[in-house]
Amino acid sequence: MIYLDHHATTPCDARVVETMLPWMTEKFGNPHSDHAMGREASEAIEQALQTIADVIEAPVDSLIVTSGATESNNLAIRGACLHPRQKKRHIVSVATEHPAVLDVLEDMRRDGFRVTLVSVGADGTVDLDHIARVIDDDTAMVSVMWANNEIGTINPIELIAELCHDRGVLLHSDATQTLGRIPVNVIGSDVDLTSFSAHKAYGPKGIGILVAGNGNRRVRLRPQIVGGGQQHNLRSGTLNPAAIIGMAKAFQLCKEELAASTDRINALRAQLWNKLSQKITGLTLNGPALDSSLRLPGNLNFSVPGIEGETWLVATDDVAFSTGSACSNTKAEPSHVLRAIGLNESLARQSVRFGIGRHNTEDEISLAVDRLVMSYEEISPGR
């Protein structure tokens, strides 16, 4: 199997697994216990959180450990907007957000909130003027993803933060797809609430971070999970030392290897796109230009004339890619992101997404192209 679906998840790096193992075997103490084993685990967690804070350039006391970006998004949006001292009832977000934001917003509507989704341009970039127009005196929060998981568009997050803060509104950003692909600086970007997930960054699944505050503004959260009072009562439950230590190692590797991996990964993407478009006529790129700084390294999304992405995917046993966001694959609808950038329903269904990662090689890409072309020829209508 050639794995080209790194926006869905990434393999846990062997160096990450190695740092995790002792914390699942001999060092199994509960980090909330007062005895030596507990204290050892608690100190290791503190160190790991400091590493994470350094990597994403955030204040360490703003970090809340969660089960992943879905929970981080829930805690950010529900937690901040439903805090008893927060009286405003309007949230602004974007049509191309991940379901881990859009579904929370749908739920907030049921709780009496007004939600406005702003539009994006043809390359998926959020329309800043539209955000400025729809913020009103009742707006509690703006939630805009840092980078899109389907078409790789990177949003101008510093500009959005400035716009929000000029109007006294909190900014939440889902930064799940950033780590390992682009530099992230939470304090420098002035985002108030930022969501991360370890399994998108060569770390373990089921663990993530919400950064609640960057030192500039007070962010009050109403906890969404109670019982035990861990993490200053903001998110109860026994912390998982192995997963947190693994996440820290994964984040650290992402930062250390970013510069060296970016050009390599983009060269592999160019190889995949150029070879496929030579062999299959009529492919059209979705999202920003491949050489644009607006696009995440390694991301490729295109439409294939005449066949459904899903049919191609099923016909290609030995290459892992995707027809859109993996999390929305249970829904039969075509990608809401592709629809939002203007593709009609059938073109959206004729689209596929690839995400190239740290471990992919030129040989793998050549083999993947052969296999993709072979399966395309088997199912293509002109055959």
Ligand SMILES: Cc1ncc(COP(=O)(O)O)c(C=O)c1O
């Ligand atoms: C942009 C984005 N947000 C949130 C999530 C959900 O992350 P997790 O699996 O950590 O809950 C994903 C995963 O696909 C994602 O790509």
